[in-house]
Each structure stands twice: as C-alpha cells, then as structure tokens.
Amino acid sequence: MIAIIKRELKAYFSAPTGYIFLAGFFIFSGVFLYLCNLIYATADMSELYSLLFTLSLLLLPLLTMRLMSEEKKQKTDQLLLTSPVSLSGLVFGKFLAAFLMYMIGLSITLIYALVLAVYTSPGWAMVFGNYIGLAFVGGAIIAIGLFISSLTESQVVAAIGTYAAVILVLMIDLFAAYIPIDFLSTALMSLSFFNRYSEFTLGLFNLEHMIFFFSVYAVFIFLTVRILDKKRWN
Amino acid sequence: MIEVQSLSKRYGSNKAVDNISFTVNDGEILGFLGPNGAGKTTTMNILTGYLSSSSGNAKINGIDVLEDPIRAKKEIGYLPEQPPLYPDMTVKEYLSFIYDLKKCTLPKDSHLAEICSLVKIENVYTRLIKNLSKGYKQRVGLAQALVGNPRVLILDEPTVGLDPKQIIEIRTLIKSLGKNHTVILSSHILPEVSAVCDRIVVINKGKLVADGNPEELSKTLSADHRLTVRIEGNERNIYSLLTSIPNVNAVRCLGEKEAGAFDFTVEADEGKDIRRELFKRLSERGMPLLYSKSMEMSLEDIFLNLTGEGQAE
Structure with a gap:
C-alpha cells in the first residue's frame, strides 16, 4: 500500500495535475484570506472556510479523475492486479494518496491561522472544526471520485462524472426542502454532506457525523474493489 | 511447476478457453502457440490471477491461483503483451516501485542492478520510460517481471513489435532465463517457439490441440x-x-x-x-x-x- 501511495504522489507531481490543484488551492485561499480577513482586519476565518468548501468540491475531481481510469488506459492495471497486493490495499492506497494531496492543499489554511494568531486569536476550536469538517467532506468526495474513476478509461469522463456527483451531493439539501413527505425529506437530509459539515464549522465534533463520513469512504472504497474484482469474474 | 487442469473460461456463450490441461515442469520453457484469438492471453491471464476461470483450476508451484492468489502471485513474474509501464517514471523509479509493490526482501540495489545487467538496460536506468525505444520498453517490462526473482515467468508475446536484432536478443535472454526459471512463452510466431522452447502446447479456438516438443510433433504428424x-x-x-x-x-x-x-x-x-x-x-x-x-x-x-x-x- 505504501508503494501505491508513493507512486500516486509521484504521479501527481510528474504531471500538471498536482501543481494545478495545489496552485489553485493556494491562490484562491490566499485571495479568500485577503477578501475575508485582511481587508476587514478580522481573525474570524469562518467565511474563508465556507468559500474553501465550494473550492474543494470544484478542485477535488482533478485529483481523482486519473486514479483508476489512467491505469486502465495504460494497461498498468494488469501490473497492479497481478502483483501480490490485495485489491482493498490497492484501492485504499490510491484513496490515501489523493487524500494526502488534499490535506497538503488544505494545510495552507493552518499557516494563515498562525499568521492571524500573531495579532489576535482566530478561535482555534472553530479553525480546527472547519479544518476537520473540510477533511471529512473532501475524503468523501475523493472516495466517490475514485469509484467513478474505476468505471471508465477516460479521465475526462471520470472528472465529469465526479462533478455531476458533487452537484448531486450539494443539491440534496435543496431536494429535501422541496419534498413534502416528512420521512423522505428527513432521510434525504440525513445524507446531506453540507448539513453534517456545518456542525464541524461550529467547533462541534459529533461522533455520528464522523461515522457517517467514514461509512461513505468505506462504501465507495468497497464498491471500487468490487468493480476491480468484477473484471476478473466477467 | 505449473499445473493446469480442465481450465475453461466463458464470455457469455463464447468459450475463450475450453477445458485445457497441461503441466509445465520446473526449468522447462513451454511455448504456448496459437493463432490470434486462440485463447493464449486468456489462459495466461488466468494463470496470473488477472482473470478468474469459469471452471477448472491452475496451480503455481502447488498453490491454487484462485484459492490463495497473493501467495501464487508471489511466485510469478508476468510480462503482458503490452508492457505495463508508467511513462512518467524513470526506469530506476519504476523498478524501485515494482520492488516495493512485490514486497521483495532481497537487497534492493544489488538485486535491481543484477536485473538491469541481465536485460541490458543499465545505460537507460535513469531515463524516463516515455523516452525509451520500443525495444528498451520491452526489456524494462521483462525486468519488472524478474523483480523478486520469481520462479515462474509468464511472457505474453515478448518479441511483438521488435526489430529482428532485438528479437534475437530477447530470445537469447529468455533462453538463458530458462536455466533458472520455469517459463511459459506465448507466441504466434513459429520460429520463435522452435528457437526458444523445450516444449510446445498448441491451442486453437480455446482447445488444446497438441502438446510435445517440436521434433515429436513433427514426427507424430x-x-x-x-x-x-x-x-x-x-x-x-x-x-x-x-x-x-x-x-x-x-x-x-x-x-x-x-x-x-x-x-x-x-x-x-x-x-x-x-x-x-x-x-x-x-x-x-x-x-x-x-x-x-x-x-x-x-x-x-x-x-x-x-x-x-x-x-x-
């Protein structure tokens, strides 16, 4: 698994993808810091993190689109699937590599918080709450993107599919609001990423929300393993 | 040793491999011969655990590929028809990745150096794979199959697309590898199997149609x-x-x-x-x-x- 993580991290930086992702993350988060904090001379980073939530959803498909599709296209999946590595180890390694890249991007916000802390406290509980909330949501999008990438040989199709999934995830709250049947509306709301993420931003660490996100990771990693395994049995 | 018993693979109503059985003894080079679409690659993919069989079983050194795939895969070095290379890596990075992937325990530097010397890729060791010629890419593919010193080598059309000089070099290399490994070599090129292999298995439309050394087959027929x-x-x-x-x-x-x-x-x-x-x-x-x-x-x-x-x- 460590070999897979190292290989994936190397792949991000041997193509423009990794640089575009990190540059996008750093530039936009810098702009958001300027617009939300520096102009108004405030240390409250909640507005910045709120914008980063949307930015993460837009940039994450860049990280996941090639994870499995490129292996299929280059026929290197044959190498991975005939190596003495378990399918779950292989898929989890890819998931962790993308997650690590995301965390590198996200870590810039901690530096911003440290800079702001020189002048006044940025409200560390809120900062860590936002940081962890974004990590949980990002992980879920990565797991979904990884699964979609395993369905196709085309990076473009994988990216478009992941964007569609992201839009669907964002619209769950909207659908839920328009459904007149209570239990359906509640059921849909319980799947809302944004709803659960919002509680983290308040500095509240709800175990139920953590379990929800871990379950999303587990389900989509499992489905990706099944897709790879299905190829053997077809 | 490779044992294949009553192996079949179906794709819907089409039988890609139809009840074939054969054994490859230790230190033997077996030529797997057949026209395009005969079922050679499917059989090899089953042997390497890339595909499952619909029925029958395959054992590598006594380990069933389906029952204990990870242990069986440790025994195998596989070169698919299209070498599975990452163009963005250097040869060194790639072989190092394969070494880690296969969880090798041999001393890394000396083991990789030995392989590079064997397949003659020392001079391109630090070059990006995407910049290598077809012949060198094939050699790098062969090198990855040798990482971990597996006892069984499965080579799917290893000389396809090479020029005559490269073909002779790869054949000579496979012949020398046969001294220490059990090798299955698939090909539809007849002189190749006759030049390299101790024994030939002929497969056609998924069925095994002949098994013997080239002289025996000639004599029998x-x-x-x-x-x-x-x-x-x-x-x-x-x-x-x-x-x-x-x-x-x-x-x-x-x-x-x-x-x-x-x-x-x-x-x-x-x-x-x-x-x-x-x-x-x-x-x-x-x-x-x-x-x-x-x-x-x-x-x-x-x-x-x-x-x-x-x-x-």
Missing part, C-alpha cells in the same frame, strides 16, 4: 507414410516399381536431380510404413537408392494442420 526418394535408373522403370508397391497410393516424379537419378515423392496409405518393402524391391531390381527421407512436416505445416488453417486454404 508426418509419420513414415510419405517419403522423398532419389533412385538411379530409368524414370519409367522406377515409376512402375514404386507404383507396384502395396499400399502406395501416389507417386510423383520431381525430376532428374543427379545424372541418371530421379527424385520421387511416394505416398502410402496412412499408417503404412513402406520403407522396407521399397528397399527390398529396389535391391532385387538392382536400382541404387541414393537418398530417402521421411517427409517431416515443418513447424509451419504442423501449425496450419493443427489449427485447420491449412485445410481452409
């Missing part, structure tokens, strides 16, 4: 009922003598190949050996037999015969 002979004497007398031999059903003169001597092909009924009777009659008539040869089939003839393509033509 040609038998002794077809002869080419050179006899000194009068052409017409020779012809009438040959046609008078019991069970002979076709005689054809090939012309005067030496002064006063003619070449003939003599074909008897299948399973009938006419050599003794021919010798006896010629000696009675005082006609010297200068040359006699069973018409052994070339490997190409065998292949066409077994795969039915010769009949189609």
Whole structure:
C-alpha cells in the first residue's frame, strides 16, 4: 500500500495535475484570506472556510479523475492486479494518496491561522472544526471520485462524472426542502454532506457525523474493489 | 511447476478457453502457440490471477491461483503483451516501485542492478520510460517481471513489435532465463517457439490441440507414410516399381536431380510404413537408392494442420 501511495504522489507531481490543484488551492485561499480577513482586519476565518468548501468540491475531481481510469488506459492495471497486493490495499492506497494531496492543499489554511494568531486569536476550536469538517467532506468526495474513476478509461469522463456527483451531493439539501413527505425529506437530509459539515464549522465534533463520513469512504472504497474484482469474474 | 487442469473460461456463450490441461515442469520453457484469438492471453491471464476461470483450476508451484492468489502471485513474474509501464517514471523509479509493490526482501540495489545487467538496460536506468525505444520498453517490462526473482515467468508475446536484432536478443535472454526459471512463452510466431522452447502446447479456438516438443510433433504428424526418394535408373522403370508397391497410393516424379537419378515423392496409405518393402524391391531390381527421407512436416505445416488453417486454404 505504501508503494501505491508513493507512486500516486509521484504521479501527481510528474504531471500538471498536482501543481494545478495545489496552485489553485493556494491562490484562491490566499485571495479568500485577503477578501475575508485582511481587508476587514478580522481573525474570524469562518467565511474563508465556507468559500474553501465550494473550492474543494470544484478542485477535488482533478485529483481523482486519473486514479483508476489512467491505469486502465495504460494497461498498468494488469501490473497492479497481478502483483501480490490485495485489491482493498490497492484501492485504499490510491484513496490515501489523493487524500494526502488534499490535506497538503488544505494545510495552507493552518499557516494563515498562525499568521492571524500573531495579532489576535482566530478561535482555534472553530479553525480546527472547519479544518476537520473540510477533511471529512473532501475524503468523501475523493472516495466517490475514485469509484467513478474505476468505471471508465477516460479521465475526462471520470472528472465529469465526479462533478455531476458533487452537484448531486450539494443539491440534496435543496431536494429535501422541496419534498413534502416528512420521512423522505428527513432521510434525504440525513445524507446531506453540507448539513453534517456545518456542525464541524461550529467547533462541534459529533461522533455520528464522523461515522457517517467514514461509512461513505468505506462504501465507495468497497464498491471500487468490487468493480476491480468484477473484471476478473466477467 | 505449473499445473493446469480442465481450465475453461466463458464470455457469455463464447468459450475463450475450453477445458485445457497441461503441466509445465520446473526449468522447462513451454511455448504456448496459437493463432490470434486462440485463447493464449486468456489462459495466461488466468494463470496470473488477472482473470478468474469459469471452471477448472491452475496451480503455481502447488498453490491454487484462485484459492490463495497473493501467495501464487508471489511466485510469478508476468510480462503482458503490452508492457505495463508508467511513462512518467524513470526506469530506476519504476523498478524501485515494482520492488516495493512485490514486497521483495532481497537487497534492493544489488538485486535491481543484477536485473538491469541481465536485460541490458543499465545505460537507460535513469531515463524516463516515455523516452525509451520500443525495444528498451520491452526489456524494462521483462525486468519488472524478474523483480523478486520469481520462479515462474509468464511472457505474453515478448518479441511483438521488435526489430529482428532485438528479437534475437530477447530470445537469447529468455533462453538463458530458462536455466533458472520455469517459463511459459506465448507466441504466434513459429520460429520463435522452435528457437526458444523445450516444449510446445498448441491451442486453437480455446482447445488444446497438441502438446510435445517440436521434433515429436513433427514426427507424430508426418509419420513414415510419405517419403522423398532419389533412385538411379530409368524414370519409367522406377515409376512402375514404386507404383507396384502395396499400399502406395501416389507417386510423383520431381525430376532428374543427379545424372541418371530421379527424385520421387511416394505416398502410402496412412499408417503404412513402406520403407522396407521399397528397399527390398529396389535391391532385387538392382536400382541404387541414393537418398530417402521421411517427409517431416515443418513447424509451419504442423501449425496450419493443427489449427485447420491449412485445410481452409
């Protein structure tokens, strides 16, 4: 698994993808810091993190689109699937590599918080709450993107599919609001990423929300393993 | 040792591999021969755990590929038809990745150096794979199969797309690897298997149609009922003598190949050996037999015969 993580991290930086992702993350988060904090001379980073939530959803498909599709296209999946590595180890390694890249991007916000802390406290509980909330949501999008990438040989199709999934995830709250049947509306709301993420931003660490996100990771990693395994049995 | 028993693979109603069984002994180089689409790659993919079989089983050194795939895969080095290379990596990075992927325990630097020297890629060790020639890419593919020193090598059309010089080099390399490994080599190129392999398994339309060494196959299929002979004497007398031999059903003169001597092909009924009777009659008539040869089939003839393509033509 460590070999897979190292290989994936190397792949991000041997193509423009990794640089575009990190540059996008750093530039936009810098702009958001300027617009939300520096102009108004405030240390409250909640507005910045709120914008980063949307930015993460837009940039994450860049990280996941090639994870499995490129292996299929280059026929290197044959190498991975005939190596003495378990399918779950292989898929989890890819998931962790993308997650690590995301965390590198996200870590810039901690530096911003440290800079702001020189002048006044940025409200560390809120900062860590936002940081962890974004990590949980990002992980879920990565797991979904990884699964979609395993369905196709085309990076473009994988990216478009992941964007569609992201839009669907964002619209769950909207659908839920328009459904007149209570239990359906509640059921849909319980799947809302944004709803659960919002509680983290308040500095509240709800175990139920953590379990929800871990379950999303587990389900989509499992489905990706099944897709790879299905190829053997077809 | 590789043991394949009653292996089948279905894709819907199509049987890509149909109940094939064979064994490859330790230190043997087996040629897996068949026309395109015969089921060679599917069989190899099952052996390496890339595909599952619909029925039957495959064992690598006694380990069932389906029951214990990770242990079985540790025993195998696999070079697919298209080498599985990452173009964005250097050869060094790639082989290092394979080393980690296979969880090798051999000393890394010396093991990789040994492989590079064996497949002659030391001079491109630090170059990006995407910048290598087809021949070098094939060698790097072979190098990755050798990482971890697996006892079994499965090579799917390893010389496809190479120039003649590279083909000879790769063949020589495979031949030398056969001294320490059990090798299955698939090909549809006949001279390749005859030059490299100890034994040949011929597969056609998913079925195993022949198993033996090249000489055995030739002998089995040609038998002794077809002869080419050179006899000194009068052409017409020779012809009438040959046609008078019991069970002979076709005689054809090939012309005067030496002064006063003619070449003939003599074909008897299948399973009938006419050599003794021919010798006896010629000696009675005082006609010297200068040359006699069973018409052994070339490997190409065998292949066409077994795969039915010769009949189609």
